[in-house]
Amino acid sequence: MPRLIPIDDPGDPRLADYRDLRDVQLRQHFEVEHGVFLAEGAKVVRRAVTAGFEPRSFLMAPRWLDDLDDVLEPSGAPVYVLSEALVEQVTGFHVHRGALASLVRRPLPSVDEVLDGARSVLVVEDVVDHTNIGAIFRSGAALGFDAVLLSPRCADPLYRRSVKVGMGAVFTMPWTRLTDWYDALPSLSARGFTTVALTLAPDATPIEEAVAGVDRLALVLGSEGPGISDRWQQAADRRAIIPMAPEIDSLNVAAATAVACYVSTRR
Amino acid sequence: MPRLIPIDDPGDPRLADYRDLRDVQLRQHFEVEHGVFLAEGAKVVRRAVTAGFEPRSFLMAPRWLDDLDDVLEPSGAPVYVLSEALVEQVTGFHVHRGALASLVRRPLPSVDEVLDGARSVLVVEDVVDHTNIGAIFRSGAALGFDAVLLSPRCADPLYRRSVKVGMGAVFTMPWTRLTDWYDALPSLSARGFTTVALTLAPDATPIEEAVAGVDRLALVLGSEGPGISDRWQQAADRRAIIPMAPEIDSLNVAAATAVACYVSTRR
Missing domain, CATH: 3.40.1280.10 (SPOUT methyltransferase, trefoil knot domain)
Incomplete structure (x- = not known):
């Protein structure tokens, strides 16, 4: 089973990776300093994980769980499950394709x-x-x-x-x-x-x-x-x-x- | 001289063509019902007028006036001059290239x-x-x-x-x-x-x-x-x-x- 963690408090500190996604400057600072990046949409999330990037966590509305089961199950990273309204409240915009992942940046090659x-x-x-x-x-x-x-x-x-x-x-x-x-x-x-x-x-x-x-x-x-x-x-x-x-x-x-x-x- | 009309009230009814530019649905209704469209940025505004579209009005911050003088002068349409802060307040976003024009839509050809x-x-x-x-x-x-x-x-x-x-x-x-x-x-x-x-x-x-x-x-x-x-x-x-x-x-x-x-x- 994926590590499903239902969350109903938009202020939950575990959601820090997913906040204020419309604020480009703030996000750039956050992502650099924490060494993360975000993938959005089931297809792109799957590609990131398949390509070997390590997920820190996933965030999605319940209806996207089935579609990504093959990705969530083996990863072991926490899957934060929120209502669609709450996803929008946390991220600051409507996530069309429902699923987000926070992944670890890797050092750039030479x-x-x-x-x-x-x-x-x-x-x-x-x-x-x-x-x-x-x-x-x-x-x-x-x-x-x-x-x-x-x-x-x-x-x-x-x-x-x-x-x-x-x-x-x-x-x-x-x-x-x-x-x-x-x-x-x-x-x-x-x-x-x-x-x-x-x-x-x-x-x-x-x-x-x-x-x-x-x-x-x-x-x-x-x-x-x-x-x-x-x-x-x-x-x-x-x-x-x-x-x-x-x-x-x-x-x-x-x-x-x-x-x-x-x-x-x-x- | 262009017909310069300084405006300092964001609620001025003459600015109706330029309101709520971030609200796509609302704009689509407005533009269809009033038979208008907007051009944004000095280069694009000039191209619209040069191509023969009839301006209803222009809206811009003072520093864009000189650059568009050759377009504003002969058109005869009113030029609403607002501070940059007020432009942003009316339109709902930061207009990078400073100038907007509202132009008359033409019937589509066969x-x-x-x-x-x-x-x-x-x-x-x-x-x-x-x-x-x-x-x-x-x-x-x-x-x-x-x-x-x-x-x-x-x-x-x-x-x-x-x-x-x-x-x-x-x-x-x-x-x-x-x-x-x-x-x-x-x-x-x-x-x-x-x-x-x-x-x-x-x-x-x-x-x-x-x-x-x-x-x-x-x-x-x-x-x-x-x-x-x-x-x-x-x-x-x-x-x-x-x-x-x-x-x-x-x-x-x-x-x-x-x-x-x-x-x-x-x-």
Whole structure:
């Protein structure tokens, strides 16, 4: 049997991991300091546990228990069972897919570990929106990329919203955070990768040409507003553009990532 | 001079178009019944007016006035000037890019008008998320599609969030809503379009093959969860899939749209 613990007091201290989920800043502090992250929705919770992340606890309304029985039973972590109204009161929002899990963060691997055996890598500079980070992981995983490297300022891919949008791709895709922003691209070139920066510069090469024949590829994506920094544009081996209709200024970074990954995988 | 009207009472009835922007249901009723929609952010406001939509009024904090002077001056519509704190109080959220406009909705064109001269058309079935609808318009416009047809249940592309995510692509891309869901695809085939439904069915043709050599193309996209309905899958001339990595279940509909548009435009 799973360790079911019915709770009817929203102030119960055992629910600390699940409070104030709409307050991004507060959550970021809490999660970093306690070394946890949240998975939301039965499918994503199952993927986190299956991928080997250790659950601290689960929280759900009674009707989600059956669906997750195969996950709850073997884990041994406490399962806090609350009415749906109480779930909403504790978390601060309506949890559509009913189940939450709090899981233990793991130390990030080194860049070398992440790159080991990888042929196609996404390198993401300063994408600060959790939705976009999640979408980048999901598209990268679906379209044949092997790993993700994040610049120091990128949003947290284990933040609840990133995990949800990414449908848990962050659990299985090897990734880490770069510590040296300035020399990140030359350091990849030195490891045998061709770094191709996606840009809107009109003199850039169309993406299909830019990746043609490249063996180990590091596809570099920039932030939502200004795009890739001057430093990274200059440090990249090649600059590539997705050809667009006249008078259209850009694609959303998640859409651009999907197109670039699709094209790159067929290089 | 623009018609500047300073307001310091958040209850002022002239602000009715801008109230309770976080309440989606309430806004949907209000906008339909009053025949208005909102544009948010200086860039998107400018695009709406440039595309010929008639402003009822503008609302902004003082520091946005200069930036939009070229739009405000010729329009003649009242410009309500509020402190940033008051803007937040009226709208119910922090308006990052400071400027809002309320504009008059226009009657939708007929399907024939929208298809006139179009070679590549997106046909969207039951995508109910405003963010996804906005992303589909933006990617379609950027990647060479000429028009969009929405099924009766799709989310409103003129809802504030759709407009914002789409960066105003909905203002220039011809679009309308289908009234006959059941025979929508046969009716497109009868007009000389090849309807290609994007699906996850493993026996579907890879998208590059499915669109190869097609002259007038109607690319059919399905809803976030279940995908394209059985009726539409059966009614489509062809079924296409974006090849994905093993064990990955799907791309987000916006990412899939971007890839499919990119590939289709190169057919």
